[in-house]
Amino acid sequence: MTPRVVSIQTGRSRCFNAESDVSKQWSSAIIKDPVDGAVVVGTTGLQGDEQSDLVHHGGSDKAVLAYALSHYAYWNARYPELAFQPGGFGENLTVSGMDESDCCVGDIFETGSCLFEVSQPRQPCWKLSRRWEIPSLAQEVQDERRTGWYLRVLQSGEIRAGELLTLCQRPNPEFTIARALATMYAKPRSSIDDLQLAKLPQLSEAWKQNLISHTTQNSRIKDAERLTGH
16 A cells, blocks of 8 residues: 555644643643645644654654554554544654554655655653543553654655655665664663664664663673673
8 A cells, every 4th residue: 555644733832731730730732633735844844833842852853743544443442432533642644554664764755745754763752641641651652662753854845635655765674663663662672783773874863862872871881790790
């Protein structure tokens, strides 16, 4: 099946109360609403879309979040009372015909007049759990490897729901998003795998730093163990 953009969603930052306690307000743009017609896309994301936490979200490496339509069947079977719809996991693009197992780091896709490059898997944060009032949801998304993935914008333009996602380049066919997730969340972690993934030029800077930092830390621990005889 040829990948396609099934729907497009954007959202503005808004404040939420925690259990009616104003002192525990939190803000997020995780609630995304569908957009009809042409949507303008710039290097930092879709027109009309926002991020509340610019430290952990947004920026050129994480300009657009994509999520597989096929995952909704799983989540709706697990939580039928919530009736998840596209955009329910905070994604900008809900896509058919692909998921984490057949999308690779560095893939370049053309849709509309835009070019997108896959930069990293999505790491779900606590706000997804708070949005749906399911404390375990973010961890479940991670454990099930149904995370979605981020795109950087190589060429600005316009996109519309229903348009094809045409694969233009695949420089790293061995590094699917699923493999990247398996590398990051391996127990125990493999320094060799971490460094292989970190060497990909298309990988986001945040993931590179995480992988290299973990490898360096492991190396220091092993050196200390050798010196102490443990």
